[in-house]
Amino acid sequence: MHLNFAVEVKGLRKTFVSGWFRKRRVEALKGVDLAVPAGAFWGVLGPNGAGKTTFLSILSNLLTPEEGQVRILGRDVQTYSMELRRRINLSSGHANFLWSLTVRENLEYYAMLYGLSKTDRQKKLEELFHLFDLSPFARVRFEELSTGTKQKLSLAKALLNEPELLLLDEPTVGLDPDVARRIRELIQTLHREKGTTILMTTHNMKEAETLCQEVAFIKNGMIKAHGRPQDLKRELRLGDTILVTFRGNLPASSLESQEGIYGYQCSDSSCRILVDDHRERLPQILDLLTGAKVTIHDLRIQESDLEDVFIAFAQ
Amino acid sequence: MKTYSSLLPSELIKTRAFIYKNWTMAKRNVFTLFEILFWPVVGFFSVGLLTEFAGMQPQMKAFVLVGVVSMGTIQVCQLDVAYVLLYDVWSKAVKHGFIAPVGIRHLLLGSLVVGMARGGAVFFILMGASYAFFNFDFRVPGIGPLALFLFGLFLCAASVGVLVCILVLIFGNRADVAAWSLVSLMLLVCGIYYPISILPEWVVPIAAAIPLTYYLEYFRQFYGFTPIFSNPLAKGYILVLAYLLGEIFLMKVALRRAKKTGLLLKLSE
Numbered sequence: 001m002h003l004n005f006a007v008e009v010k011g012l013r014k015t016f017v018s019g020w021f022r023k024r025r026v027e028a029l030k031g032v033d034l035a036v037p038a039g040a041f042w043g044v045l046g047p048n049g050a051g052k053t054t055f056l057s058i059l060s061n062l063l064t065p066e067e068g069q070v071r072i073l074g075r076d077v078q079t080y081s082m083e084l085r086r087r088i089n090l091s092s093g094h095a096n097f098l099w100s101l102t103v104r105e106n107l108e109y110y111a112m113l114y115g116l117s118k119t120d121r122q123k124k125l126e127e128l129f130h131l132f133d134l135s136p137f138a139r140v141r142f143e144e145l146s147t148g149t150k151q152k153l154s155l156a157k158a159l160l161n162e163p164e165l166l167l168l169d170e171p172t173v174g175l176d177p178d179v180a181r182r183i184r185e186l187i188q189t190l191h192r193e194k195g196t197t198i199l200m201t202t203h204n205m206k207e208a209e210t211l212c213q214e215v216a217f218i219k220n221g222m223i224k225a226h227g228r229p230q231d232l233k234r235e236l237r238l239g240d241t242i243l244v245t246f247r248g249n250l251p252a253s254s255l256e257s258q259e260g261i262y263g264y265q266c267s268d269s270s271c272r273i274l275v276d277d278h279r280e281r282l283p284q285i286l287d288l289l290t291g292a293k294v295t296i297h298d299l300r301i302q303e304s305d306l307e308d309v310f311i312a313f314a315q
Numbered sequence: 316m317k318t319y320s321s322l323l324p325s326e327l328i329k330t331r332a333f334i335y336k337n338w339t340m341a342k343r344n345v346f347t348l349f350e351i352l353f354w355p356v357v358g359f360f361s362v363g364l365l366t367e368f369a370g371m372q373p374q375m376k377a378f379v380l381v382g383v384v385s386m387g388t389i390q391v392c393q394l395d396v397a398y399v400l401l402y403d404v405w406s407k408a409v410k411h412g413f414i415a416p417v418g419i420r421h422l423l424l425g426s427l428v429v430g431m432a433r434g435g436a437v438f439f440i441l442m443g444a445s446y447a448f449f450n451f452d453f454r455v456p457g458i459g460p461l462a463l464f465l466f467g468l469f470l471c472a473a474s475v476g477v478l479v480c481i482l483v484l485i486f487g488n489r490a491d492v493a494a495w496s497l498v499s500l501m502l503l504v505c506g507i508y509y510p511i512s513i514l515p516e517w518v519v520p521i522a523a524a525i526p527l528t529y530y531l532e533y534f535r536q537f538y539g540f541t542p543i544f545s546n547p548l549a550k551g552y553i554l555v556l557a558y559l560l561g562e563i564f565l566m567k568v569a570l571r572r573a574k575k576t577g578l579l580l581k582l583s584e
Contacts, residue, residue, distance in 0.1 A: 016577050057580055062410050064574045085416040096407040096583065098336065100343040109339075112332030113415035115325035142406075157411065 005074070006165050006197035007036040007059060012068035014054055014221075028054040029065070030221040038073075038164075041191045041198045043212035045205070045306075047314045051221040052201040053092075056167050059199070060090045073164055086114070089163040093173035095154035099143040103134055103153055106142055107160065114161040128156040131186065148179035155186065166190070168200040172207060180204075184211060205307040215306065217313040224313050229306050230277070236312045237262050238304040240278035242285060245270045248294030258284060269297075278303065329417050333425025337395055340402050341429065350394060355387030355437045356444070362508070363449050373451070377538040380451050382507035384441040385531060388465070389472045390498050392427075392434030396476020397483075397494040399426035404488045409582040419566050423477060430476065431469050438465060456537035463548060467530040470555040474526070475501070477562040484569035487578055506531055512543060526555035 012032040018024045028051045036042045044052050057063040058070060061081050070077040072084050097106045107128065111121040129135045132152040137145060145153065151171065158166060171187065172180035188211060191198050202208050208215050209229050216226035225232055233239060239262050252266040255273060260281045262274040275281035278301045289296060341347040362383045366376045399422050403409045412422075445451040453461060475497050482490035501507075504514065504522045511522040522528045523544070529551030532542040544550060573579040 018576075053580075057410075060414055062413060062574060062579055063577060064571065082416050082418075085414060088414075090410075090414055092410075095411075097411065098340065098402060098408055099406045100340055101336075105339055109332055109336050110411065110415065112328050112335060113412065113417050115328050115416070117324065117328065 004038050005035045006038040006040070006072070007034065007199060008069070008071040009034045009055075009059075010069040012055070012058065012065050012070060014051075014058060014063065014065045028221055029058075032068070032218070032221070032223050034216055034223055034226065036197065036199055038197055039195050041211060041213050042200070043208040043215040044199065044201045044218055045203075045208055045215050045310055046201075046218035050218045052218055053169055054221075055218065056090065056169050056199070056201055059165075060088060060167055061085065062090075086161060087163060088165040088167065089158040089161055090167040090169065091154045091158035091171055092168075093151065093154075093170035094147075095150060095157075097142045097150075097153065097157070100141060102139050102141050103145070103149075104138040106153065107156060110157050111160050116160070124160060128159060131159075132156050148175050148183075151175060151179070151183060155183065159190070162194070163196060165197045165199070168198060170201055170203065172202070172204060180207075187211060205305060205310050209306040217310070219313060229309065232306075232309045233304055234276055236309060237276075238308050238312065239274050239276045240304055241302040242273045242275060242278055242282065243270070243298075243300040243302065244273070244285070244289065244296060245298040246289065246294040246296050248292065250289065250292050250294050254288060254292065255285075258288065326421070329421040330425045330428075332417070333399055333422055334428050336402065337398055337426050337429040338432075340398070341395075341433070347433075350391055351433055351437055352440070355391065355441060358387060359383055359441050359444060360448075363445070366449070374539050376449060377451055378510075378535055378540065379508055380445050380449060381453075381534055381538070382531060384438060384445065384453070385468055385527070385534075386498070386502060386507050387441055388434045388438040388468050389475065389501075389527065391437045392430035392469055392472030393475040393479070393498060394494060395430030395433055396423065396426045396473050397479035397491075399423075399476075400480045400483055401491055401494060404483060404491065404582050407583050409579060411583075413570070413579060419563055419570075423473065423563070426476070427469065427473050430472060434469060434472060435465070438468075456534065460534070460537060464530055464534045467526070467533075467548070467551050467555065470552070470559065471527045471530065474555055474558045474562060477559065477566060481562060481566050481569045483582075484566065484573045484578065488582060501525060501527055504528075510540075510543075524554075526551045526558065529554065 010033050012029050014029040016026045016028055032055060044055060046052050054063060058065050059072060059077065061077055061084065073087055075084060077084060098109070101109065104125065107125050108121060111124060116124060129138065132155060134152060134156060137149050142150065155171065168187065172183050175183065184207060187198065190196055200212065214226060214228050217224045225235065246269060250266065250271065252264065255261055255264050260276040262276065264271055264273045273285060362379060366379050403412050442453045445453060478497060479493045482493045504518055505525050505527045506522065511519060511528060514522060529544060529547040532544055532547040533551060536542050
């Protein structure tokens with residue numbers, strides 16, 4: 001295992017056993033391996049019940065695995081639990097805090113749990129109030145907050161100890177699009193400016209594509225694939241589709257010899273061409289069409305996105 | 316390398332966090348006033364008036380009033396220790412506390428400080444009421460014995476409160492009922508209203524296993540009652556400290572189990 005990894009997981013297994021007499025066993029993780037480099041922003045994607053939250057909960061030491069090795073910031077998560085709790089933090093979607101306490105009181109309380117002195121607490125709280133626009137809600141009780149403000153509070157709490165590793169469990173779930181976008185911008189800024197390693201679970205493929213450098217797909221408690229979104233698309237041969245409508249005679253066989261073309265369907269006046277990357281292949285296809293002296297009437301590009309990758313893996 | 320002196324401020328701040336939480340939550344909750352004033356005072360006057368009606372001798376009255384005041388004090392103080400976890404359970408915010416770098420010692424000490432403040436308030440209110448309405452003076456044994464007795468009661472309360480926390484970590488939020496019922500069980504066997512000598516023989520060992528029994532024996536001896544047990548104060552302290560140490564260990568085990576079963580996460584959903 002390497003010191004430059006913020007998260008190193010090998011052979012991670014977790015089974016939930018419920019019931020006192022008639023035991024019911026649910027295998028949530030069935031041997032997960034993953035290594036997230038320090039300073040990276042990775043996403044963990046997967047359908048409901050895939051094991052995403054279980055995975056993050058083990059990393060944050062809220063759950064104990066049956067088997068496997070978990071190292072966070074180069075240290076074993078069980079042996080160095082107290083030290084790691086100082087250095088990491090977690091923010092979840094649909095977060096709950098002490099209902100009767102105000103936003104300021106909640107943050108004050110959690111800041112004390114991290115051992116921040118009065119001066120440090122005041123400074124940190126002002127910084128977080130400013131960052132998340134929480135000042136107008138400072139004296140509002142948690143139970144009276146909107147979902148978006150609760151989520152901002154959850155993120156603010158997660159930054160109290162300036163974590164080296166930030167775990168985000170569906171940070172924008174259930175939020176209005178404008179609030180979700182603001183939260184995404186804040187997370188992005190945090191990663192860019194502070195260099196915090198971020199591991200995020202999400203159902204929102206656009207969000208993962210926008211924020212994450214690499215993603216890991218988890219399904220039935222196993223990591224099915226991980227890598228950069230464009231590499232995964234290539235791996236699954238999802239590619240992009242170029243739709244061209246033309247007048248003239250295009251010998252379809254001429255497409256076969258072209259590099260980077262996964263497949264095509266042509267009729268008399270149109271072609272649907274599946275390529276690995278439209279940015280790289282469009283010039284050569286245009287050259288081909290021009291060479292065949294056809295008149296182009298319409299040309300459209302359909303980019304595959306992470307959602308297609310997600311569907312491909314989920315199936 | 317961190318030294319003890321550099322760790323101390325952080326330890327104190329973390330302990331203060333739980334004082335802050337329990338105190339602020341208590342201030343917000345109107346029922347807190349009921350816990351301190353209403354129930355203990357109602358219980359005290361009911362029993363006090365009963366002693367008048369029954370025409371009890373001053374010595375017997377002292378016996379009963381020491382019991383009822385102790386009970387009220389323990390009930391309120393133990394609630395605060397139990398609340399330190401229950402507030403999080405009721406708010407479904409358990410996981411945030413356990414992600415933070417705090418130990419059971421911070422949680423226990425912080426909540427006990429608030430428990431002592433609230434339990435102390437109950438004790439002194441009822442002590443004043445005893446003197447004013449039933450002509451019974453708690454100061455007869457002197458400040459030292461009174462302080463030792465009261466601190467013993469707080470430790471008893473802490474052991475009950477931690478037991479509630481352990482039960483919640485094993486059985487989930489259904490166990491919160493223990494916060495109100497465990498003390499009532501003690502009422503039966505510890506000699507609150509009657510000497511344990513009248514209990515069936517098989518119950519006496521149970522009474523002897525509860526520290527409160529010894530504290531009551533210790534304090535009542537200043538009012539002319541001969542203790543059944545020798546050195547009741549020392550025995551009370553040894554027993555309660557042993558229980559607290561054992562409970563801290565058990566709470567760690569219960570926490571490990573809750574992390575294994577996933578209960579810690581369920582308490583946050």
